[in-house]
Amino acid sequence: MRRDSQFVKSYIHEIDKYVHKGYARELCAEEASIVKPTTWYLLHFGVVNARKPDNLRIVFDAAAKASDVSLNSALLKGPVKAQSLVNIFFKFGQGIIAVAGDIQEMFSQVRIRVEDQDSQRFLWRGDDSSQPIRTYAMTSMIFGAACSPCCAEYVKNKNAARFADQMPKGVDAVQNKTYVDDLVISFNNVEDANKTIREAVEIISAAGFQLRKFVSNRKVLEANLNGSSNVPRPVINLERQATADKILGMFWNTTTDAFEFHFKFFNISNDILQCKRLPTKRELLGIVMSIYDPFGLLANVTIFAKFLIQALWKQSIAWDDELANHLAAQWESWWLNFQAVKTFSIPRCYSSLIPSADSIQLHIFVDASTQASAAYLRVKKEEAVKVALVCAKSTCAPLKAVTVPRLELQAAILGCRIKTLLEEGHEIRIDSTTFWSDSQTIILWVRAHARTFKPFVAHRIAEILTSTSPDQWRWLPTMLNVVDEATRAMPIHEFALHSRWFSGPEFLHQGEEWWPRETILTSDEYSNEEITSRHLLVRYRSEDRYDGELHADELAVAENCLCRLVQKEAYQHEISLVRKKSPLPKISSLYQLTPHLDEEGFLRVCGRIDAAYCLPISARRPIILPTKSHVTRLVVAPENTPPERQPYEERGTPTVLDTRNT
Template sequence: MAYELNTNTYGLKSSPFIAIRTLLELAERERLDFPRAAAVLSSDIYVDDICTGAANEKEALLLRDELIGILRAGGYELRKWVSNSPALLDGLPKEHQQDPHLFQNVDNPDAIAVLGVQYQPAQDVFTFSVQDLDISRVWTKRLVLSTVARIFDPNGWLTPVVFWAKCFLQKLWLENLTWDIPLNGELLLAWSRFVSSLPDIQLVKIERKLLPAGKCRVTLHGFCDASELGYAAAVYIRAVDRNGSVTVRLVIAKSKVAPIRSRLTIPKLELSGAALLSRLLNHVVSTLGQTVAFEKIYAWTDSQIVLCWLRASVHALEVFVANRVSQIRDSTAVINWRNVPGDLNPADCASRGCESSVILSHPLWWGPVWLCEPEGCWPHNIVDPVEPLPGLRVLAVESEPKQNLDELLDRFSSLDKLLGVTGWLKRFIHNTRNKSDRRFSPVLTPEERREALLFWAVDYEMRSYLMRLDIPFCCPRTASWYDS
């Protein structure tokens, strides 16, 4: 009797690969019959969750039917349907929907977790939640780390808040506190003030839709900044519709705290932020580039030194600076670097950190107002040369004049002694440059004495030619009479 396993065994190392590979194979086989669904299975799926959309409700209905058909052809049944449109859920069995009563309580909607991110389909927005937060508890480093880890923000929409928490954790490590010692003093006051405002992030609502309906002109704008605490980068998408209305949306952001052991200068932190921004821009272009055509990609920084580094030759820069400049220049996206004043840079708050109550009404973080204006009203791209420019590789060259061999000639009264000393000097040079098996014997050979004589003859002949020509002692070896 033979038994055959027809299901994928979860828990094995190969199980995730087999599951994803099966869906990709299904997309290839059924691409002719279900072209829209095949494209979604190839790009908009994460393990067993499909997160996709369409430009309008009509296209979304066609995509829904194709997804059901292509997966049913492979023996799969789609469940846990969620949509911001009630029409897309009509006709689906209630047991296949995530929440059949989704649109019955629009004023107080419930959020649904989509890949760990809270999503309210009725309002079509992303939200955040902080549950079971006891502000009056005894705070330790362990509880602080646990609280910070509960802020799940993969796209970096709360980067200023998370960055403040990162810097606070760094302070706890610098204080050498153990995991379960209660906080006190200024540390406790700062953390209590921060954690008391943390529930305010539940008021943050991020629109899921990045672009307006219809055809529009789209540009990508990235901002980077740094402080003594660390550096950050944020990417915004700017769309202009047919009526000239401008929409600016925050797409993604990221921050990093400054290293403790190797203290970096502010310009080098600014450059690290620029390198982080170039990676974020490449990520956004590779992710959205198949569906969105970007007319231009701009990168903004308030550091004149960074802009001068980006225009300098890599070979003239220090290793740290040269490596990051090379990374930025090797970016797959064509980036136009521009200068922005510090008070107009939305990444400024992300590089310094702030509390939750500040980020709600921040004038720049959710999209700078000046970016909604025509390009002629943007900050002028003026880059003043920085003199002296830090980060340049310093090459010190000391020219040592060639010693006159006449002094050596005056020390010996006979040619025999001169050739002997010269032979021993040349042997010493030879032995120091070669291994022991290739070194000469202890006795000075006649051949070595002949080479010493030839050395002095060539030297005398060279100096005789130079004196006749009345030119400096150093002469190129390419001279026509050199080997004559």
């Protein structure tokens, strides 16, 4: 303290303010000499928020231990009473008119019983070391106590419950639209907003709290609510983080009524932020963790950084080692592209059509590779259609090899959980919910009547059917699956509202007659986890099915179909790029194989062996199959495989194993 006179001045000012407002009191010598079993002295220190360097905040450390005991260890945390931050934000996007405000010094307004104040003692003597040390006790709740959030929320809600009959809308605002001490709410008209906010102010004041500093996208309403107060805060930070030096960012611009993304990386070297040197694994993780995106609106962008971190784990890179050289260019490309997020914004309100909409639909897209899901609201009024991204979630596939159908199943589970989250978090009427997947296997598993699944599949299908019905699941081609963007390692993305990630796939903007039509068969024969050649042959035989031995040409057709299906599941993105004659990303497992598609739709190797004209084309351009696939093991045909299971070897059709694919 002696080294910083301004720090000392601010610290003394804060202590004096606590005493002046009655939040703390000085104990007389007689009181201080009394020691009870519940007597406890709190450590305290000052914290300066990097966003507000002029504001010092005193922290009373209830977690500090003496003889392995702390105040928090003797307190019960209590149940979580606060509303979910995500649910608050979901409701915030429903209405055309939005209002936000905060409760002044909420924790400090809650008085502690006199007999319990002895557990909140602290020592202080100002800046004069020659003065005797004085003993104080906090008379109100402190921020660091484990029970403070629960107690403050209980007091706020208990008080509001007394007004349930007289002011139901105001009570709902206080209890369900307030995140800790921040009121965040939206309405469909100014009159309703004005009445509800004034009711909330009256309810809050009855408990000794003060609801103040209102901001709104309607400036007349904002001025009316604040009275004579002038609160010039065009961009509002709605983030709630307890760590002072960890600055994340979710900002609401009240002028444009849009969410903006402002990220500051205080603990990251400027050399890294300016691409003068590569980040270490520790620093890369710090950058990713500093991106505050509670809705997952940037999931299609942040997934690439997660891929980089996973690649570092695969290579056993130490925490303080820099990225490997082959990842350097990808990191730079992604980081430079990510800077465009500073100028990007997304509307707060889903759609102005919601109050008078003819129908409101929820569409959830799922995809594997990684496990990803994105949810869109489709709002229709007469001929007008508005599609808005509500939330998304993406996670990297596990390092341990998992089959593509199982990854697709995990993605479907993620979609179901997002659906439950959205239903609980919104108050608008949702007329229908549709799930979209480009995996035929998942669609058929969900629709299957005979449940002869392995436990892994059976348990997850049961969870899916608990919250959804089979007729809610629809298939679509991979190229139309918008969530595919959040499963691919693409370092460059477009930050634009008209992109399909933010505005949804094109077909949702059209009538339902233009939506993708299914081209799959709904048969229990396809519901088994492992598809056999005989099952596939059903699709190619005549309608009059028969038993008996399979012929060589039938086996060849079946295995060709199997190989195409395996390639489609493992290399959907690569096949799409090859068809478009676009280059593969370097991170692709097929990059070094220069693949191409033949006339039959097989993905084959194209390399220097093409010059060996003495070999048949099937030998010069072998097909590509993933190493971990069960079909690949059958095609390779080990020595103990019977001759009838070796048609490829007989036909001289070699197979290249993609050993990098997991």
